[in-house]
Amino acid sequence: AQKITQTQPGMFVQEKEAVTLDCTYDTSDPSYGLFWYKQPSSGEMIFLIYQGSYDQQNATEGRYSLNFQKARKSANLVISASQLGDSAMYFCAMREGDYGNQFYFGTGTSLTVIP
Amino acid sequence: DVKVTQSSRYLVKRTGEKVFLECVQDMDHENMFWYRQDPGLGLRLIYFSYDVKMKEKGDIPEGYSVSREKKERFSLILESASTNQTSMYLCASREGGNNEQFFGPGTRLTVL
Numbered sequence: 001a002q003k004i005t006q007t008q009p010g011m012f013v014q015e016k017e018a019v020t021l022d023c024t025y026d027t028s029d030p031s032y033g034l035f036w037y038k039q040p041s042s043g044e045m046i047f048l049i050y051q052g053s054y055d056q057q058n059a060t061e062g063r064y065s066l067n068f069q070k071a072r073k074s075a076n077l078v079i080s081a082s083q084l085g086d087s088a089m090y091f092c093a094m095r096e097g098d099y100g101n102q103f104y105f106g107t108g109t110s111l112t113v114i115p
Numbered sequence: 116d117v118k119v120t121q122s123s124r125y126l127v128k129r130t131g132e133k134v135f136l137e138c139v140q141d142m143d144h145e146n147m148f149w150y151r152q153d154p155g156l157g158l159r160l161i162y163f164s165y166d167v168k169m170k171e172k173g174d175i176p177e178g179y180s181v182s183r184e185k186k187e188r189f190s191l192i193l194e195s196a197s198t199n200q201t202s203m204y205l206c207a208s209r210e211g212g213n214n215e216q217f218f219g220p221g222t223r224l225t226v227l
Binding site for chain 1: 158173209216217218223
């Protein structure tokens with residue numbers, strides 16, 4: 001079974017609108033971490049936001065927030081007030097265990113912001 | 116800021132050649148990683164290292180080996196390059212715990 005599933009290969013959003021990128025995960029470990037990365041066309045992976053499995057509140061970083069629904073095993077990324085520079089690939093990733101080093105990545109969602 | 120550098124942005128090699136991809140990080144991170152990225156497949160872990168001279172296989176280690184002789188440097192080696200190893204290769208480093216990975220700019224390798 002896939003550890004991380006991103007079901008939206010491509011998404012479009014109007015500038016200044018909000019957009020939600022879906023991510024579901026699969027683990028039986030009670031301790032894990034969830035990450036979102038952005039990859040612009042230049043290729044560099046940029047860390048956006050982190051959510052720990054024991055965190056009570058949803059993580060937020062500026063215009064990014066993570067909608068963490070533990071029972072549904074989902075960790076959707078919400079980008080508010082989209083900007084043209086948000087056009088990129090977005091990857092969801094998970095690290096299992098307290099000391100684990102193996103990260104599992106989804107297949108990514110390509111986001112295009114339309115002016 | 117953490118800086119992870121990779122020796123080449125673009126590399127073209129011939130089938131059967133031995134290929135070295137170098138990665139250097141400047142933040143004294145213990146953990147370093149090599150991924151390959153292919154369209155529709157996301158990032159797949161090849162190998163990672165949690166200390167000098169220590170390494171662990173990831174999901175797709177076949178056809179690859181690694182070397183970590185110094186803490187800041189992690190090398191990926193393709194012993195005999197094949198066309199199905201044409202891909203984007205990303206190196207990353209991180210501290211332990213819940214910290215994120217920091218990625219290098221990637222090396223786009225083409226094997227002819």
